[in-house]
Amino acid sequence: MDINCDDTLSVSLHRVFNADLNEHGTVFGGQILKLVDGEASVAAMRVTRTTVVTAAMDHVQFLRPFKLQDSMCMEAYVTGVGRRSLEVFVKVIGEHLMTGERFVGFTCFMTYVIQDPDQRIKYDRVVPQTDEQRAMVEGYETRRLHRKENRQRQKTIVAAITKQKPWLA
Numbered sequence: 001m002d003i004n005c006d007d008t009l010s011v012s013l014h015r016v017f018n019a020d021l022n023e024h025g026t027v028f029g030g031q032i033l034k035l036v037d038g039e040a041s042v043a044a045m046r047v048t049r050t051t052v053v054t055a056a057m058d059h060v061q062f063l064r065p066f067k068l069q070d071s072m073c074m075e076a077y078v079t080g081v082g083r084r085s086l087e088v089f090v091k092v093i094g095e096h097l098m099t100g101e102r103f104v105g106f107t108c109f110m111t112y113v114i115q116d117p118d119q120r121i122k123y124d125r126v127v128p129q130t131d132e133q134r135a136m137v138e139g140y141e142t143r144r145l146h147r148k149e150n151r152q153r154q155k156t157i158v159a160a161i162t163k164q165k166p167w168l169a
Contacts, residue, residue, distance in 0.1 A: 005133040008078040010042035026065035040088040043076040044112040052112040080140030
């Protein structure tokens with residue numbers, strides 16, 4: 001069974017306020033990541049219709065800073081599905097509210113996993129409707145393979161991490 005990218009699309013707007021800014025006068029990166037994770041989870045749950053957890057965030061690109069007088073339009077849609085996991089592409093388009101200038105400020109891919117180990121995704125394939133969606137969906141299998149390889153490398157790194165309290169050394 002197939003699902004269209006547009007059926008998973010989640011869109012929201014966020015106006016930049018002083019409380020969002022860091023010491024450089026731009027939106028704090030952690031704030032963007034928080035908003036993006038929330039937006040992407042909506043797209044993910046439109047496919048799963050059950051609880052999902054964030055497994056990975058990759059290909060993160062802070063392309064252009066968001067400033068006061070900007071709005072951030074977040075768009076997220078599913079670009080690939082597995083048995084229990086799925087990938088969501090997120091872009092954040094900025095708009096300077098005083099001039100109307102629009103720009104791509106942020107992109108990333110998120111991976112979510114169904115929390116319940118006994119549940120599966122009922123869709124076999126994601127079908128794109130636009131040229132952008134087609135480009136993102138076409139790259140899914142390559143990104144999925146890279147994530148799998150990275151998980152293997154991470155096992156070595158995690159095994160080397162000490163759990164000792166650093167202040168007692």
